Amino acid sequence: MTRAGSMWTPSLCLRVVILALAVLHDQAHALGTSFSYSMFDGDANHETVNTLGDTTYNRTNKAYSLQGLADWAKCVRRSGEETCNSCGRLLYKHPVRMKDAKGAASSFSTNFTIAFQSSNLTYCGDGMVFFFTPSNADTSGTERASYWNLAGGRMCAFDTKENQTDFRVFAVTFDSYRNDKYNPDFDVSDGNIAVILNKNKLNASNLCLGSANITNCNFFCGNKGDFSASIDYNSTDLKLRVQFWKGSIQDKSSSTMLTDLTASHVNLANAFLKNDMFVGFSGSTFGMGLNGPNDWQGKFYEQHYIKAWEFTGGFDTSEPKSQAGLIAGIVSAVGAGIGLFCLCVCVGMKRRKRYLCHRRLAQMTTPEFEGNPGAMTYSEVRMLTKNFSPSERISSGAFGDVYKGTLPSGKILAVKRIKEGNEQGEESFLAEATSLRQIRHRNLLQLRAWSESKEGLVLVYDYMSNGSLDMWLYPSPKWTDFEPLSWPIRRSILAGVAAGLQYLHEGWVQCVLHRDIKASNIMLDENFEARLGDFGLARLVDHQKVEKTTLLAGTLGYMAPEMQHTGRATKETDLFAFGILVLEVVCGRKPLNTNPDCNLGDYVLLDSVWRAHEAGNILSVADPWILKSKPDYVREQSIEYSDEYEDYGARNYLNPEDKQSLIASILKIGLLCCLPDPSERPPMRQVNQWFQDSEEGSINLPKLSSTKPEPYQVSWSKYMSSGEATPTTQSNTFTGMGSSQSSSFAQGSFQTSMSDIFKSGR
Template sequence: MLRITAYSALFFLLFHLFNTHSSAINFLYNSFNPTDLILISDARVDSSIVRLTNDSDQSSIGRAFYPTPLKMITTPTNTNTITSFSTSFVFSILPQDPTNPGFGLAFVLSNTTSPSGAISGQYFGLFSNALPIHTPLLAVEFDTGQNQEFNDSDGNHVGIDLNSIQSSFNQTAGYWDSTGEFRTIHMNSGQNIRAWIEFSGTDLQINVTISPAGISKPSRPLISYQNPEIVNYLSDQMYVGFSASKVTWVERQRILGWSLSDMGGAARELNTSNLPVFLPDSPPRGSPSAGLISGTTIGSVVVMAVCLWGLYWFWYRKQRNKEELEADDDKIEEWELEYWPHRFSYEELWKATKGFSKEEMLGFGGFGRVYKGVLSSTTEIAVKCISHDSKQGVREFMAEISSMGRLQHKNLVNMKGWCRKGNELMLVYDYMPNGSLNNWIFDKPNTPEDQILGWDVRRRVLGDVAEGLLYLHHGWDQMVLHRDIKPGNILLDGEMRGRLGDFGLAKLYQHGEAPGKTRVVGTLGYLAPELAHVPAPTAASDVYSFGVVMLEVACGRRQIEGWLEEEDEVLLVDRVSELYVEGRVLEAVDERIRGECKVEEMEKVLKLGLACSHPDPNHRPTMKEVVAVLLGEEAVARLGSLVVDLGRIGSGAFDDPT
C-alpha cells in the first residue's frame, strides 16, 4: 500500500510538472532567419539582423514577435498564477542625421501583434494619440527623444508603459559600474547595447538593466518597478517582441540577438563577441579580413575617379531636381482649386527657409518638422511640413485646412497659405518669436526672476486665448471645435500676447448642428471625461481643455504630476478640487508668483478653471461666460449659480464667481 501511494505521489508530481512546463518557452537567437519571427509592416531580417523600420523619407512602422505567445496567466486551483520570465537582447539605434534623435524602440508584451489605432512617430507603432488603449499591452520603451506632453524625463531614457504612451516610470539610460558610479549610455549613438528584463509574476515587478554589449550584467538594475496594477495589463496569452516607428527622417533600429525563458532563472547567455558594430556614416565594423584590406588598396587607386564621378552626379541630380520642382510647382490638380487658393510655390518656401536647413528648424513631432523662414526679407513665417502616406490623405487634410485658412482673429495663429509637393503638405503661419506657453510656464528655471512669466502676463494670455476660443465657437459662420487645447498649442507673439494655434485636429460644424461621433483625438490630461463614453466632441469639451490650461497656468504645474516627492502622480484638477473643498485653494498657486497677484483675482481664476473642468459638460460655462469673467465684465446670472461637484472628491459651490 505504501508503494502504491508513493507511485501515485510521483505520478501526480510528474503530471503537475508536465502541465506546468508543456507550454514553456526557452529560445536563443545569436542571429536571425526570416522564418524565426513574425515580421509585421516594414520589419525584416537583413544580414541575420532584425531591422524594424525602413530607410525611406516616409513614416514607417515595424514589429517583430516570437511566433508562440507566452502563457501569462494560468488558473491551476481557482487562483490566478502570473508567469515569470527573463529575457535579454542586444539592440542598436542609429539616426541617419544625429541632429534628429528619432524615437527609439520598445520591447513589447501584447495580446495582439497589431494593436488597434497604433500610429508612427513617437508612439512606437503601438499607441495612438487618443485615450489609453484598451488592448492589454505592456512595453519597456528605449526612447531617444523627449516629448514633454508625455512627461518624458529627457531625450535619452528607459520607461515602463502600461497601455499608454505616457510612461508610468522612466529613468535616464545608463548603468551603475562596479565602483557604484552611474554612467550614461547614449542610446542613439549606434553602439550595441545589451538589455536584461526580468518580470516577476509573483511580485508583479519589472527589473530593467542595460549596459554596453560585452560588459557583464551590472548588479544593480536601472529600473525596478513594482505595481500590483500590472495584472490589469496582462491577458492569458501575450505575444512578446519589439516595435518601432519613425516619420520623415531615417532611424535604423536593429535587434542583433535575443534570448528568453519562462522556465525560471535567467535567459540563456548571448554571444556578443562577434556582433557587427554600426557607427554614424560607417559600415559595420569587425575584424579586418584579407578581402577588406585588398579592397581598400584597390579603392585608394580609383578614389579620385569616384570623387569626380560623384561631383558630376551631384551636379546632374541638382539640375534635375530643380527642373522637377519647377514642374511640380506649376502642376495644380483640379481638386486643389476647390480649396483655399493662397498657394505658395515650393521654391519660394525653399528659399525662405534656406533650403529647410537644420539651423532654421524650430522643432519636430509626430506630424513633421517646423521651420522658420523669411519672405521678401521682412516677413517672418513658420512652415510646418506634414507628410501623408497617400494623395488621398493630403486631399482629406486639405478639406479641413481650407476652411481653417479663412479664420482671421487677433488671438489665433493666422495661416498665411500652403504648398503641396507630392504627398507632402506645407502650411505657412505667422511666426511667433516667443514660442509656446508651455516653455514659459514649465521649462523656465526658478531663477533669475526676470525669466519667470509673471501673473499679469499669464492672466492676459488666458484672456487672449479665451477670446480666440469664443471666436471659434460663436464668432464665425461655422462652429470650430479645436480639440487639442494645451499650453504647447498656445503661442506668444512679439508683444507676449497669446494666440491659439495648431488646428490639425479641428472640426467644423454648422451652428446648431449636433457633432457626430468620431475617433477620440487630443492629448491625455486635457480630454473631457465624457469623450471616453461618447466620442462626439462639443464646445463643452473644448471648455474642459481650457479649464485644465487655466489651472496649469495658475498653479505652474502640469495636468498630471506628483506634488510631493513621495507622492504618486495625480490629476491637477483633482488636487485643486480637494484644496478648494478644504478652503485652501490658494495653496495651489504657483509659489513663484504668489506675491504678485491679488487674492480675489487668483481665487476667481482657480474657481473658473474648476468650473470649466467640471466632469458634467452641462455644468460647464460657455466661452461667452468665461470671457465675461476673465475680462472683468459683470458675470452672467448662470455663472453665479455654477456648482463645483467634481464627483471624485465631494461637492462645493461658487458663492462668488467673480
C-alpha cells in the first residue's frame, strides 16, 4: 500500500492545478442541474419531484413507490382479462437542458438506490426504467387508459406504436419479466438490465447467468433488499457506462458489481425530443383478481421503490456572462483554488494517513474482507492496539506478545507481534501467514490480516474470549469462583480439534502438519468451541511427499518417540501429540509432571494411563470432576430436531455407567493415538469418526493390547546403504492392535522411553 505522505509530488500537484483549470472551464460552459436525495421526505420533496400515475410516498421506507395504488376499483384493465395493470412515474419537477442551441447533447451522471418487493416468490413483473421524457403531465382519464395501460408491459415508458418514424427514447431498463411470447430475443431473461436507444438495444446484461435457469431465475422476485446503480454518460467521448450492485450508493466501493455495461459511439442528441427534458423513473406491474375479472380485490405482483437519487447534468440555463467577467472570474477562482489546495496538502497529509488507516480498519468488518485476509500497514496495526499499549496485552509467548485490537465497529481481534530480532520468530511468521491465509475451517483459528515491514511482523486473528484450553485445565490461583470444565465441554473440545486436524491432514489441497499440538494452542470462543491455532511451526507438505519434512519441532511431552531419532514430522507425529492432548484433557494433568514431590511413576502421564489400563481400572486416572459433574447427553436420532432444544436436537441423557464407559473409550482413543509404532496409530479420519460417534454415546473401538507395547523399533540398514541420514516412517494398514507384531522396522531398536528422557534431564 502506498503511504499517504508519499503521494503528493510536485508533478502531481501541477497536474491537479491543470485539472482544476479544465474543470472550472467545463463548469463555466456545461453542467447546470444537480440534486441529491439521500432519502426522501414526502413533505419536503413535494416542491421538487412529480409523482404521476400510481406513485405514492411510503413513510415507512422513506421512499417513493411507483406502484402504490391501493384501490383496485380504480385499476385500469383490458376488457375481459383477469389482470389489472398499474403504472407509476417519479420525475424531477424541473426540466433539465439536455441539448444546447446547436443540438449537442449534455453529459450526465446519476446514482440511485432501488428495491423490488413482491408477495409472489416465483412470479413477478414487469420492472422499472430510468429515462428522459419530454413531458411531466398528469396521466389520468383517457390518456392513462389508452397509453399507459397498453404500455404496461413496457414499464410504462415506451410507446406501443414502435413503427412510427419519430419514436425516440433513451432508457436503462431493470426488467423483472421475460416476455418470451412477443419478443424473446429482446428479453433475454426475467432478470436483465439493458440500455435502450430509440428502437435499439445497445447492450444488455443477464443477471440470471450462473443460475440453474438462465432465462427465468426470479432474480427480482420476493424481497431481495436494496440495489443501486450508477449511469455515466460522456458527451465528448460518446461513451456510456452502467454499473449495478447490491446495497446502497455508499456501498459501491466495497461491493462486487453485478453488472458493468459499457457502450461506445452513443449519441444521445437524437433521443431527446426537446432541448429541455424531464428525468426520472417509470415502472409497471400487474395483478390478478381472486375470483375472476369481476372481482379485483387481488394484489399487485410487484412494487418498485426509489430510496435515494443523485443527478448531475444538463447545460447551464442562466444568462451568459460577458467574456471579460468570465475570464476575471476564472482567474480569481484558479488563484484561490491553488492557494487553498496548497494549504490543504500541508495540513491534510497526516490527517489523510490517519483517515486511510481508519477506513481500512472499518473495511475489515465487510463480508469481502472476512473471506479474504490481506496485508495491513504497521500504522493500521498500531491504531488497532492503541500503539501496543500494555493495557491491551493479553499474553506473552516465546515468539512474541498477543494484544487485544479493537476495530472502529467495536469488533475485537487478537494481534500477535513477533519479537524484534527473533529470526525463529520471523520464520514462524512466514509459515503461519502462508498456511492460514488460504485455510478455512470452523475449528481452525482464522487469520484476518498480517503486516510484514521493517517495523515488525504482526498476525491478526479472531479474538477468542475464553482464552486457551490450558488456562481452564490449570487455572490461576487468582481466579475466584472457578468451576472446572464439565465432561460434555471437554468432549466437544476434543471433537473440534479432531475435526480441525483431519482437515489439515486430508481436507485441503495440501497436507498441513501442525507440529506443535498442545493445550495452550487450543483457543476457545464464547461458546467453548475449539479453534486450533498457532501455526508457527506448520509446514505445507504435498500429500505425496509427507515424509520429507525434516525440521525437528514440537513441545516436550507431546513429541512422538520416533522424532527423537528421525527428527521428522509426519501425520503420525501430529496424531501422537493429539493423543497426549486427549489424555491431558480427560485426566486434567500435564503430560510431564514437574512437581519434585510426585512419585517416580507419575512423571509421564502416558505411562500412568497405560498402568491404569493394564490394571483394568483406566478410570482411576480420569479427572474426578468429570466423573461427578452433570450428566452427559447424546443426540436421539429417532426424534426430529426442534427449536425446543436449539441446535442440540433432542437430548437423551447418559446414565452414570454409560458415561463412565464413554470416558474410558476416549482414554483408549488417546492410547491408540500414542502407540509407539507410528504405523499402528489410526488415521486422523478414523479418530474424527470416533469422536463423531461419541455424540451418540458409544464408540466401536478396535481391540487395544492389555499391556503397554514395546518401545518403537527402527531399521538402519537400508538407510545406511541408500546414503540417507535418517529413516522414514511407512504408512502401513492400521490394525489398532498396539502389539509388537512384525512391521517394516525389523532391525535395530530405539529403546528410550519418555520416563528416561525426563529423569535424565534431556
